[in-house]
Amino acid sequence: MTQAACRAKPLGPAHFAHTIPLRRPRPQRNCNTEHGSLFDFILVHVPPPIHLDHPRPFSMLTVQIERYPYVGMLYVGRIHSGILRVGDVLCTLDAEGQKVGEGKVKKIFARKGLDRIEKDAAGAGEIVSVAGVKNAVMLVQMEGWGEEGPKPLPVRYQRPLTDLQYRYTSKPTLAGTSGSKLTSQLIREHIYMEAGTNVALRLPSPVSESLELCGNGVLHLGVLLEMLREGFELAVGPPKAVMIPDPDAEGRMLEPIEECTVLVRGEYAGAVVQKLTIRKGEMVSYETDEEGWVKVVMDIPARGLIGYMAGEFGNDVHGQGTINHIFKAYMPYRGAIDTGRNGALISMAAGETSGYALAPLQARGTMFVGPGEQVYPGMIIGESSKPLDLHLNPCVKKQLTNIRSVIADDKIVLSPPRAMSLEEMLAYVGDDELVEVTPGRVRLRKVGGKRRR
Helix, strand or coil, rough: CCHHHHHCCCCCCCCCCCCCCCCCCCCCCHHHHHHHHHHHHHHHHCCCCCCCCCCCEEEEEEEEEEEEECEEEEEEEEEEEEECCCCCCCEEEEECCCCCEEEECCCEEECCEEEEECCCCEEEECCCEEECCCCCEEEEEEECCCCCCCCCCCCCCCCEEEEEEEEECCCCCCCCCCEEEHHHHHHHHHHCCCCCCCCCCCCCCCCCCCEEEEEECCCHHHHHHHHHHHHHHHHEEEEEEEECCCCCCCEEEEEEEEEEEEEEEEHHHHHHHHHHHCCCEEEEEEEEEECCCCEEEEEEEECCCCCCCCCCHHHCCCCCCEEEEEEEEEECCCCCCCCCCCCEEECCEEECCCHHHHHHHHHHHHEECCCCEEEEEEEEEEEEEECEEEEECCCCCCCCCCCCCCCCCCCCCCCCCCCCCCCHHHHHHCCCCCEECCCCEEEECCCCCCCCC
């Protein structure tokens, strides 16, 4: 203990214990002989919870949703008041306290370690899983609340910050080569099933063959897309921040602003601050220490971090820095962000790439594909060194003739292609591009053959 802790006035009786590291296993002993005195001490001196109200009607706030194959959805939460019994009729409320339905309790489960135990009744303070209701943010009894009715419990939830739009794979050239579930109906059913237990996922009304997914950041939506790679093929648009209308000014939109905290070495702090400032970030604090580390706190739009955290930040700090961000508030829209991305190298032929064709194309920019890969017209095979898009043919084969020369038989040297993960592609994709997610590969392509000019 520290000297300050020793001088502090004790708040109550103290109970000390000493642990000895075991170097070899010892035989099991009775739990009461080892920890009984500690448990008795807790029961005597630690007061019981005083906010639990058993006489009042039942109420519980849902904190997690589970799927049970025999009884359906299980709503997990801690009982706030009252006693719950099997057969009780409950009313379900949303986050605003509005009634959304009702149901009869079929099963009540509690946890003992990793095992699920069935119970006939549970009281205030217990953590249980309730089966038999649907769409429950808050569960309450229908009777016993008086004329005012049940009041919603305080709920703190975060609005979705990022949305992206998916559609079925419409390119017949490679569709179905690595996945078996291609139709929008199968993909939509799987996503709606996932949304039943993923409380942070929001699904607005579908538009024709596309569906909009709203979640908390690119990482959250990227995990969902990785799950869809198990047999599914779909195309995903660029992620965008969820905008809401300003209630105080008609016609003005509000965007999510995040508090970004960067801890980096002093020699790399300037590059990080410059990049975040270009992305509409505003500095809040700048602190340094004696060891050469700098802590920078900035308020930046959520859309400004989408393309920066995927890999650009690691290059700027040379692996010597961390970045964290958390939602702060909705603020007025700060304008368009110009990340300065160059154009794309687009394939104009279908077939298999060859080293003979890729060798001269390396001077045009950075390649995303290597020799021996399948491509199709409209597929993005690299990033151009200029702002304009270029249509190239990476499938040209060397003519097989009996004419030989020293120049024609030069050795072909290819640079390794740039490999990007799914999250990096979601951050890289442009407004007129799509990310094709398949079990075998993740590709980029243009939408409808559009060309940047």
